[in-house]
Amino acid sequence: MIVVTGATGNIGRSLVGRLLEEGVPVRALTRDPARAGLPVRTEVVRADLTADTDLVPLLGGADALFLNLAAGGGESAQRLIDAAVEAKVPRLVLNSSLGVTDTPDDETNFISRSHAAVERAVRASGLEWTFLRGGNYATNALGWAPTVRRDGVVRDPHPGAQGAPIHEADLADAAAVALLDRAGTHVHQVHRLTGPEVLTNAQQVAAIAEAIGRPVRIEQIPEDEAAEAMAGPHLPLAAARELIGLFGRTVDAPVFPVTDTVARVTGHPARPFAQWARDHAADFS
Secondary structure (H helix, E strand, C coil): CEEECCCCCHHHHHHHHHHHHCCCCEEEEECCHHHCCCCCCCEEEECCCCCCCCCHHHHCCCCEEEEEHHHCCHHHHHHHHHHHHHCCCCEEEEEEECCCCCCHHHHCCHHHHHHHHHHHHHHHHCCEEEEEEECCEHHHHHHHHHHHHHHCEEEECCCCCEECCECHHHHHHHHHHHHCCCCCCCCCEEEEECCCCCEEHHHHHHHHHHHHCCCCEEEECCHHHHHHHHCECCECHHHHHHHHHHHHHCCCCCCCCCCCHHHHHHCCCCCCHHHHHHHCHHHHC
16 A cells, blocks of 8 residues: 555646556545545545644555655655654655755755755665656646636746756656565665756747647746745745746756656656646646
């Protein structure tokens, strides 16, 4: 049985479906089971990972844990790691970040700093582990959906920013392989995962326009305006400003080069952004 945190998020939902296809029992942790909308074969369990509750019972009988930092933040992640050790869960697969480099640069921004800290805690736990370092999630483009639906506009500070956006289904497929790995091939491995091609934000917007069959224009806005829009309960304004600045530096060259890791781990090529745009056309329509 596999425990999945962040089960109703983009990666988690895809992962739950993938594991069920393999005939593996899944325990999905979510704050609101009534609204989870997960497949009927899923064991859906109420869990607020930010609350000061005993997490050990949630992991009882688990063969592996999928840990997504987005499900509760760093403190919750540490409590889950400790609970996994106490519950004798043998394996943990962490959804980490390409921003982690195992160098002092990891302390230079919020994303790499927070994920590096969790990686260190996982390494120290004694559990079998696999780190999935993804970057430039294609689902980040969903932040553009409200203005695309309303007036056909994407407002972005860096239309020329470059990245290799990765489909959440590819991250889920890689996670499933690591969670179900019986040969130990992926134990104590760090997988750097990207999409198959470098695209600018403007090119991503063009792909979305093609997928929905109507024009979408991109309008450049100031960095401060973008940071204020990005900031929220789990992302302080200062951290949002760090990230916007990082995106700006990719106008000259992508921070993360394209890798073939999705193909090597899953056995299939990484899905292109155009496919992601078609898969999510309803979100922009």
